[in-house]
Amino acid sequence: MREVLIIHVGSVTNKGTLALVKAQTSELRRIFRAVRIAASTCDVKELKVLVPDVTPVSLLVDIPHEKADISAKNHEIDRDSYVYKLLLIAYSIRMLLEIPVCLMSSLFYHLGFAASYRSSVISYIAGSDVIISTADENFKEGASNLPYNIYWKFVSWTTLLSRTLEVLISKRVFKKTIIVFPNSIGPFRTFVGCFLGKLVFNNTDLLLLRERYSLEWVRRLGLKTPTVVTSDIALLNDIEKPQTTNPGEHDKPLLVVCPGIYAAALSQTQQNNYVNAHARALDKFIDEYGVRVVFLPLEITGRKNDDYSFCKSILEKMRNSAFAEIVNTKNLEDFCAKVSQSELMLSSRMHPTVIASSCRVPTVVIAYDYKQSGLMEQLGLDSYVMDINQVTYENLILTMEKAWKNRRFIREHLELEIPILQTKIRNTIEASCKSFLV
Numbered sequence: 204m205r206e207v208l209i210i211h212v213g214s215v216t217n218k219g220t221l222a223l224v225k226a227q228t229s230e231l232r233r234i235f236r237a238v239r240i241a242a243s244t245c246d247v248k249e250l251k252v253l254v255p256d257v258t259p260v261s262l263l264v265d266i267p268h269e270k271a272d273i274s275a276k277n278h279e280i281d282r283d284s285y286v287y288k289l290l291l292i293a294y295s296i297r298m299l300l301e302i303p304v305c306l307m308s309s310l311f312y313h314l315g316f317a318a319s320y321r322s323s324v325i326s327y328i329a330g331s332d333v334i335i336s337t338a339d340e341n342f343k344e345g346a347s348n349l350p351y352n353i354y355w356k357f358v359s360w361t362t363l364l365s366r367t368l369e370v371l372i373s374k375r376v377f378k379k380t381i382i383v384f385p386n387s388i389g390p391f392r393t394f395v396g397c398f399l400g401k402l403v404f405n406n407t408d409l410l411l412l413r414e415r416y417s418l419e420w421v422r423r424l425g426l427k428t429p430t431v432v433t434s435d436i437a438l439l440n441d442i443e444k445p446q447t448t449n450p451g452e453h454d455k456p457l458l459v460v461c462p463g464i465y466a467a468a469l470s471q472t473q474q475n476n477y478v479n480a481h482a483r484a485l486d487k488f489i490d491e492y493g494v495r496v497v498f499l500p501l502e503i504t505g506r507k508n509d510d511y512s513f514c515k516s517i518l519e520k521m522r523n524s525a526f527a528e529i530v531n532t533k534n535l536e537d538f539c540a541k542v543s544q545s546e547l548m549l550s551s552r553m554h555p556t557v558i559a560s561s562c563r564v565p566t567v568v569i570a571y572d573y574k575q576s577g578l579m580e581q582l583g584l585d586s587y588v589m590d591i592n593q594v595t596y597e598n599l600i601l602t603m604e605k606a607w608k609n610r611r612f613i614r615e616h617l618e619l620e621i622p623i624l625q626t627k628i629r630n631t632i633e634a635s636c637k638s639f640l641v
Contacts, residue, residue, distance in 0.1 A: 204237045204238065204239060205235045205237060205238040205239070205332050205333075205640060206238075206239050206241075206327075206330055206331045206332050207231055207235075207238055207239070207240050207241070207331060207332065207333055207334075207335060208240075208241050208242070208243065208327050208328060208331040208333075208334050208335070209224070209227060209228075209240065209241070209242040209243070209257075209334075209335045209336075209337050210242075210243045210262075210334055210335070210336055210337065210366075210369050210370075210373070211243070211336050211337045211339070211341045211366050211369065212224060212242045212243065212244035212245075212250065212337045213244070213245060213246075213269070213339065214244075214245055214246040214249060214269070214272075214273075215244070215246060215249050215250050215253050215254065216246065216249055216502060216503075216504070217501065217502040218501050218502065218532075218535050218538050218554065219437070219501060219502075219552065219553060219554030219555075219557075220339065221253055221254070221535050222437040222440055222535055222554050222557070222558065223337060223338045223339055223436060223437050223554075224242065224250070224254055224257070224337070225254065225440060225535070226338070226436045226437050226438075226439045226440045227335070227337065227338055227384060227436060228240050228254065228256065228257055229439065229440070229441075230436070230439060230629065230632050230633075231636070234632070234633050234636050234637065235636070235640070239258070240256070240257050240258070241257065241258040241259070241260055241327045241331075242254075242257050242258070242259055242260070242337070243259075243260050243261060243262050243263065243324050243327070243369070244259055244260075244261075244262065245262055245265065245266060245269040245270070245273070246269075246273065247259040247260065247261055253534075258327075260323045260324040260327055261321060261323065261324055262324070262365060262369070263305050263309075263321055263324055263325070263328075263365070263368060263369045263372060264298060264301045264302055264305055264364075264365045264368050264369070265294065265297065265298060265301065265365070266298070266361055266362050266365045267291055267294035267295045267297075267298055267357075267361050268291060268294075268357070268358050268361065268362075270290075270294045270297075271287060271290040271291045271294055272504070272506070274290055275287055275290065275506060276504055276505055276506065279505070281506075281507060282466065282506050282507055282508075283507065291357075295357075295361065298361060298364075298365070301320075302364075302368060304319075304320045305320060305321055305368065305372070306368075306372070307319070307320075308320040308321060308322070308325060309325055309328075309372045309376045309377075310376060312325050312326070312329060313329070313376050313377060325372075328372065328373050328377055328379065329377050331379060332380075332640055333379070333380045333381075333382060333636070333639055333640055334373050334379045334380065334381045334382075335381075335382050335383075335384050336366070336370070336381065336382070336383040336384065336386070336407070337384060338384035338385045338386060338411075338413070338435070338436040338437075339386060339387075340386060340387040340388070340572075340574060341362075341366055341383075341386055341388075342363060342366065342386065342388045342389075342399075342400055342403055342404075343359065343387070343388060343389055343390060343391070343396075344356070344359040344360075344363075344389075344390060344391050344392045344393060344396040345359055345390065345392065346465060346468070346571045346572040347389075347390050347416070347571075347572050347573045348570060348571045348572055348573075348590055348591055348592060349465060349468040349469070349571050349572075349591070350468065350469075351392050352467065352468075354466075354467040355465075355467065355468070356393070359396060360395055360396070360399075363395075363396060363399040363400070363403075364399065366403065367399045367402055367403050370403050370406050370407065371402070371406060374406040374407075375406070380408050380639045381406065381407040381408055381409075382407070382408060382409045382411070382635055382636070382639065383404075383407050383409065383410045383411055384411055384436060384632070385411045385412065385413040385433050385434065385435060385436050385628070386410075386411065386412060386413060386417065387412070387413055387414060387416070387417050387572070387573070387574035387577070388400070388404075388410075388412065388417045388420050388421070389416070389417060389419075389420035389423075390420065391420065391423075391424070397424060400420075400424055401424050401425075401426065404421075404424070404426050404428050405426065405427075405428065407428055408428075408429070408639065409428070409429050409430075409431070409635055409638075409639070410426070410428045410429065410430045410431075411430075411431050411432075411433055411631065411632075411635065412430060412431070412432045412433070413432075413433060413434050413435045413436075413574065413577065413578070414432070414434070414573065414574060414576075414577020414578060414580070414581065415432060415577060415580070416573040416574075416576070416577050417432075417573075417574075417577075418430065418432050431631055431635070433627055433628050433631040433632075434578065434581055434624045434627065434628050435553075435554075435557050435578060435628075436628055436632070437554055437557045437558070437561075438557055438560065438561055438621065438624055438625055438628060439625055439628055439629065440535075440539075440558075440561065454495075455493055455494060455495040455526075456492065456493070456494050456495070456545075456546040456547075457494065457495055457497060457544055457545040457546055458485070458488060458494040458495070458496050458497070458545060458546065458547050458548075458549065459496075459497050459498075459499055459541065459542055459545040459547070459548045459549070459555075459559075459564075460481070460485065460496060460497070460498050460499070460514070460517070460548070460549045460550075461498075461499050461500070461501055461510070461548065461549070461550040461551065461552045461555035462477075462481060462498070462510065462513040462514060462517060462549075462551050462552075463500075463501060463502075463509075463510040463513055463551050463552045464477065464508065464513065464551065464571070464591075465571065466506075466508055468571070469591075473592075474508075476594065476595070477513075477591070477594055478513065478516045478517050478520055479520060479596070480594050480595055480596045480598075480599050481517045481520075481549075481599070482517050482518075482520035482521045482522075483596045483600075484549075484596055484599045484600045484603055485517070485521055485523070485527065485549075486521055486522045486523045487600055488603065488607075489523040489526045489527075490523065492607065494526075494546070494547075495526055495527070496521075496526060496527035496528075497527070497528060497529075497530050497541065497545070498514035498517070498518060498527065498528070498529040498530065499530055499532065499538060499541060499542070499555065500513075500514050500529065500531065501538075501552045501554065501555055503531060510552070511529065511531070514529045515529065538558070539558050539561075539562065542555065542558050542559050542562055542564060543562040543564065545559075545564050546564075546565075546607075546610060547564070547565050547566070547567070547603070547606055547607055547610060548564050548565070548566040548567070549566075549567045549569070549603065550566055550567070550568055550569070551568075551569040551571065551591065553572075553574055553575055553578075556568050556575060556578060556579075557578065560578070560582060560617060560621060561621060563614045563617040563618055563621065564614075564617075565587070565606050565607075565609070565610040565613035565614060565617075566584075566587065566606070567587050567588075567589075567599075567602050567603050567606050568587060568588045568589070569588075569589055569590075569591050569594055569599075570588050570589065570590055570591060571591045575588065576588050581620075581624060582616075582617065582620050582621075582624075583616065583620060584613065584616070586605070587602060587605070587606050587613075589602055
């Protein structure tokens with residue numbers, strides 16, 4: 204029986220994170236028929252419910268903004284409030300105290316004593332055959348196309364610090380093999396970010412990347428870690444989609460929209476421009492092509508400026524709002540089912556784009572990071588990508604109409620390209636795992 208621990212897992216209330224976890228566990232079970240999988244995560248409760256065949260354990264060191272976000276959600280605290288800022292300060296102080304305690308607890312456990320703190324995750328680290336840093340974007344300082352402000356500097360540094368510590372304890376104390384599953388890494392914008400990035404990657408055994416831009420950062424950092432470029436592992440999800448449809452559901456072609464902007468990333472003026480451009484473009488599509496618009500929020504947190512709030516803001520600005528609706532899908536399967544029924548997707552989020560591509564649905568991508576551009580380049584569809592900073596009604600409608608007119612060609616193109624990428628990812632993952640677990 205193989206023992207695998209996946210580390211650095213974020214909140215699976217984000218359907219993108221959930222898609223990544225499900226794809227990884229599915230591949231590990233395909234490769235090793237006898238395998239037990241555990242995952243360290245910031246949201247143990249949700250992971251236990253949504254992925255019941257994986258044992259959830261806590262992170263070694265909590266990340267302040269993740270703990271503050273969970274507390275804010277549970278107690279309905281506004282992110283702009285002083286209470287939320289006090290939570291960030293409190294959890295930051297707690298993090299600084301946790302670091303030496305975790306180090307001492309790990310050393311004691313390694314010497315044969317009981318772990319005094321975070322005993323569960325430490326025991327899983329010690330007992331694992333291999334440790335996998337989850338496929339995602341675990342090591343970076345902000346998003347490539349967004350401003351790097353004080354808030355994102357704080358988020359990036361604390362996240363990197365937590366993840367670096369988990370890697371160092373796994374490698375230096377417990378001598379474990381560490382594989383980074385397909386990730387987008389970078390950008391690294393400061394000395395602190397570059398230092399922590401080098402420290403992490405120099406203590407991993409294999410680094411899998413999901414696009415070429417991340418490889419450029421491997422070279423800039425001067426890393427010697429074995430590196431392979433593949434693609435996003437969520438492309439491997441094979442989700443059974445419900446076959447039932449409502450009467451009249453397909454009377455009009457479906458246009459799915461997945462908007463979203465990182466918190467504290469764009470100014471209010473930029474957010475307004477983003478919302479207005481979407482509303483005008485969607486109105487024109489309804490007028491010209493008779494589409495039905497469905498907004499699919501990827502993650503609903505209940506906080507200000509989450510995906511749902513942007514869906515609502517755009518809908519309220521639309522003249523043709525009677526032909527549009529927001530659908531809150533109950534699970535990942537329902538989300539994929541709705542996407543698969545669409546003629547075109549407009550997405551500002553990474554994993555709706557991945558899911559749409561898997562379903563052979565043409566997608567217009569508003570990119571806030573090179574992870575999105577990299578995926579579309581791999582698919583040979585980068586002409587349907589626009590930088591989030593360049594979003595205007597004119598640019599948006601031009602790209603959407605080009606995708607709409609070429610949608611049959613794009614579907615045929617995806618029918619050819621997706622199986623090739625899927626085979627490449629599967630072969631890379633299997634070879635990587637088997638090279639360390641003979």
